[in-house]
Amino acid sequence: MTVTLAEEIMLLSLDDESGAAKEKQSASWAVAGGILLDLVLAGRVAVDGGRLRVADETPTGVPLLDERLRRIAEWAGRRSRAPKVTEWLTKDSRKAVEATIDSLRGRGLVHAEQHKLLGLFPVTRYPEADGSVERELRDGLRSVVLGGAEPDARTAGLLALVHGAKLHRLAFPGVPRKEIAPRLEEIAAGQWVAEDVRRAIRDMRAAMAAVTAATVVTAVS
Numbered sequence: 001m002t003v004t005l006a007e008e009i010m011l012l013s014l015d016d017e018s019g020a021a022k023e024k025q026s027a028s029w030a031v032a033g034g035i036l037l038d039l040v041l042a043g044r045v046a047v048d049g050g051r052l053r054v055a056d057e058t059p060t061g062v063p064l065l066d067e068r069l070r071r072i073a074e075w076a077g078r079r080s081r082a083p084k085v086t087e088w089l090t091k092d093s094r095k096a097v098e099a100t101i102d103s104l105r106g107r108g109l110v111h112a113e114q115h116k117l118l119g120l121f122p123v124t125r126y127p128e129a130d131g132s133v134e135r136e137l138r139d140g141l142r143s144v145v146l147g148g149a150e151p152d153a154r155t156a157g158l159l160a161l162v163h164g165a166k167l168h169r170l171a172f173p174g175v176p177r178k179e180i181a182p183r184l185e186e187i188a189a190g191q192w193v194a195e196d197v198r199r200a201i202r203d204m205r206a207a208m209a210a211v212t213a214a215t216v217v218t219a220v221s
């Protein structure tokens with residue numbers, strides 16, 4: 001089963017048993033960034049200089065990606081210049097998470113459970129329904145980061161997003177960040193992807209750092 005980068009990040013962020021989202025805010029930026037990066041890899045969107053533009057509106061055949069592509073094209077088309085990546089991530093992160101969870105449910109990888117927080121407030125959580133995809137994903141990430149295997153372009157992009165959003169504990173539970181950060185930095189800056197994709201990854205990492213910092217400042221103030 002081929003899953004998108006956003007779905008992979010979502011699987012890493014959901015607790016397998018309770019279905020609760022972990023590191024929810026940072027993961028939401030990474031999910032939105034994962035959709036954007038998949039569109040870059042598919043040649044539908046270009047990211048350069050911290051700004052994005054639609055290069056090709058032809059559907060990819062993946063509903064999750066095609067709906068975001070349509071929304072980006074509509075949104076960017078109303079603007080006088082190419083919008084900033086930070087603007088799109090801020091605008092779309094919550095909706096991207098909802099769309100990604102719906103996609104995972106449609107694939108049968110998670111299911112919805114209704115709970116009441118403090119016995120009063122209804123919440124929906126998404127426990128694991130089929131763990132095979134996540135196990136294969138985690139094995140692949142560990143082989144690259146801890147085992148030294150060379151990543152393909154998608155894996156390099158995924159790890160760059162994980163690193164940029166500081167989701168190390170989700171992807172590598174129990175492994176100290178200082179032990180894997182140098183390898184993740186090497187992968188994010190490495191030669192595993194084409195130059196235009198590498199620029200896109202660099203800009204998206206910077207965008208995620210910016211929106212995450214803004215979120216922290218807002219929460220504290």
